[in-house]
Amino acid sequence: MPLTNTTIKNARPRTKDWKLFDEKGLYLLVKTTGAKLWRMKFRHHGVERKLSFGPWPDVSLKKARELRDEARATLQDGLDPSRERKKAKSAARREARHTFAVLADEFLDKRQADGLADTTISKKNWLLNHLKSAIGSAPVNDISVPELLTAIQQVEAKDKRETARRLRSIAGEVFSYAIATGRAQTNPATQLRGALRTPQVTHIPAIIDVGQVADLMRAIDRCTGYPSTLAALRISPHLFQRPGEIRQMRWADLKLDDAQWVPRIDDLKMRKPHQVPLSTQALAIIEEMAALRNGPYVFPAFNSGERPISENTLNGALKRLGYGGKMTAHGFRTMASSLLNESGKWNPDAIERALSHKVGNTVSATYNRTLYWKERVEMMQWWSDWLDDLKAGKV
Structure with a gap:
């Protein structure tokens, strides 16, 4: 018989861990400590496996069933949902490490190894530090166009239009590097053309008379x-x-x-x-x-x-x-x-x-x-x- 919220709420711990079964492999494990944990039992290529969906009430009955159905859909595709979840978590951890700040530093190291002058590297680093304070801790693949625009506009608002223009350019270089190395799929900087105010042109003083x-x-x-x-x-x-x-x-x-x-x-x-x-x-x-x-x-x-x-x-x-x-x-x-x-x-x-x-x-x-x-x-x-x-x- 399918579980109800009342049944779950009224379940009490016993001298041993025990289970409340729902449907299609989903059950609630009631621990002797009183904790109630969602589990799913399934078979993949004849081998019995288990999945953990988290504790109740953090994960509601409705949410647990949604997670179960997602796992069953994965099984229908011939994949092991337990392994797929581990792969997804591993990818998420890798992505979390690939922040804009990390990619920016890695990009500068590469350009320095390419032979770019120290003065040029220093200027690029100075520009990137403006962006690091705003989006440095964000995974590079998660940074949206509006998020990057907001970071650059913080500089533009100080009437530093040329610096803002250069920030868009250097950001684009970092995102292109992230794409080339498999850490990002899009380059939001390319979509900011026309979004920033045009810098006032300052001509270098020169005598030609x-x-x-x-x-x-x-x-x-x-x-x-x-x-x-x-x-x-x-x-x-x-x-x-x-x-x-x-x-x-x-x-x-x-x-x-x-x-x-x-x-x-x-x-x-x-x-x-x-x-x-x-x-x-x-x-x-x-x-x-x-x-x-x-x-x-x-x-x-x-x-x-x-x-x-x-x-x-x-x-x-x-x-x-x-x-x-x-x-x-x-x-x-x-x-x-x-x-x-x-x-x-x-x-x-x-x-x-x-x-x-x-x-x-x-x-x-x-x-x-x-x-x-x-x-x-x-x-x-x-x-x-x-x-x-x-x-x-x-x-």
């Missing part, structure tokens, strides 16, 4: 201070490479007999081989620093020859010259790109290659690196000569 460039070059020549700072500032307009790459120039990277600078891959933002032709003006500045050489770097820090000048050194020097908000060390790239293109003398792809920008696909990029080398050598010397003429008032 010819007259103002002439004044800037003369101001740089008048600048006084630490030799490394002055040399790095003077060479920057001639090389127009990324400031972080210039400040980390090593003596070992220079091929002075060939008038080349070949930065280490680890020092390059694009992580692609890149050679820089050196004009006679650039070589002269490097030779001046050779007389002061006291470590591996061409532009060593003030208090240690084992470290390069800091990333803010050149911007600080430009500010002292009165160019704060008007020109930055990175602005020399914009200056060169604009004026070289405006001259009409050089192939735009050669200019892009000189700036270490990607030109074409992988195959054509490899070809172009060789194709434009001679033109780039001529262009770099022309550019340095033009800057000198500009400074002297000859242009």
